[in-house]
Amino acid sequence: MQLKPISLNKLVNSVMYNFEARAQAKGLTLKSNNLMLNEVTLFLDEDLIRQLLVNVFENSIRYTDNPGMIKVSIKNKKETIELWIEDSSPSVPLTALDKLFGRLYRVDQSRSRDSGGSGLGLSICKNIIEQHNGSISAQISSLGGVAMIVSFKKQYNEGH
Incomplete structure (x- = not known):
């Protein structure tokens, strides 16, 4: 891993920008809450975290019905920075x-589509974030879909 100080805000914004046209073409709105309010710099491998973000956005766009929304926010907690x-x-x-994070696991019901992937994406995401001493979890979103929560430990990011 090539850890260096990276602006999480700018990295997420960059990945969102790259998905904007695809989201619009599918009838989805990309919305960022507080994404650029407070700069969050973490010691990350930029390429790996970009891959994680691409995998999560890819899933959201693939499996969200239109008209729909994908909302991104950063939450500064006591011991973690959470990307939702x-x-x-x-x-x-x-x-x-x-x-969802198991290798080759696929939900066969509502979120599986003919255009679905191999079932490796979220397993790869879990591996990437664990290499960064963080975690990824899923819960039901307040928007009616899925919320992916990527947590980075502050302590891990202070001493590098």
Whole structure:
């Protein structure tokens, strides 16, 4: 890994920009809450975190019905920085949330489509964030779809 100080805000904004045309073509709105309010600099491998973000955005665009929304926000918690990427419906069954990050796991119901991937994307995301001493989890989004929460530990990012 090539860890260096990276603006999480700018990296997320850059990936969002690259997905803007595809999202619009599918009838989806990309919305960022507070993304550029407070600069968050973390020690990251930029290429790996970009890959993680691309995988999550790819899933959101692929599996969100139109008209729909993908909302991104950064939450500064006591011990972590959380990146939330939420989408509108459909969601996944509650019982599937913990399994989403398993290798080759695919939800066969509402979020599986003919154009679906191999089931490796979120497993790769989990591996990438664990290499950064962080975590990724999923929950039902307030928008009706899935919320992916990527957590970076502040302590890990202070001493580098």
